[in-house]
Amino acid sequence: DTAVSQTPKYLVTQMGNDKSIKCEQNLGHDTMYWYKQDSKKFLKIMFSYNNKELIINETVPNRFSPKSPDKAHLNLHINSLELGDSAVYFCASSRNGDRDAQYFGPGTRLTVT
């Protein structure tokens, strides 16, 4: 049983396209996150949702829009993709906020050409 799953695992697309990454967790957690890991392997938070409500919105271009249809899902939609968006995007969840351990998905490697 996969606790936190993401689709797709790999995504190759051209500049200017719009793409979505999906995330689902079956842990019954209330909080979900999106992180970006750049080419230097540095992980930085992008968004956090608690029970479908946006909690954290870091300095992220508004081309990135998260959507949480229910507390088990947090999708990431990216408009007008740019070369600099190439990275690995990780979804994570925790029971209730950052006081609890976070569990990560396998990541989505996005390559923009």
Place this chain on the structure above:
Amino acid sequence: KQEVTQIPAALSVPEGENLVLNCSFTDSAIYNLQWFRQDPGKGLTSLLLIQSSQREQTSGRLNASLDKSSGRSTLYIAASQPGDSATYLCAGGGATNKLIFGTGTLLAVQP
């Protein structure tokens, strides 16, 4: 603003050796400190979570400590094995409700 630093950036040890990975953070108002492992091309696996009220946590051959006053956490790995080879990340959680990650230590355990 919380900053998390990990030293060394890379470490190579022979199999069987005990080792310590270091993590430093600037803001002592930390809620918790979490250690992760990341294998190449994979996601992060949570290893240990230490709450601010705790001083250490143990899981098998792993022991993590937290000293808020000095802004330090260590991950001790006993009797290292080649399967322990991975990147180890620490991350601090605080009042901003987000985890701040260190840059990681790449560990190679030589058979």
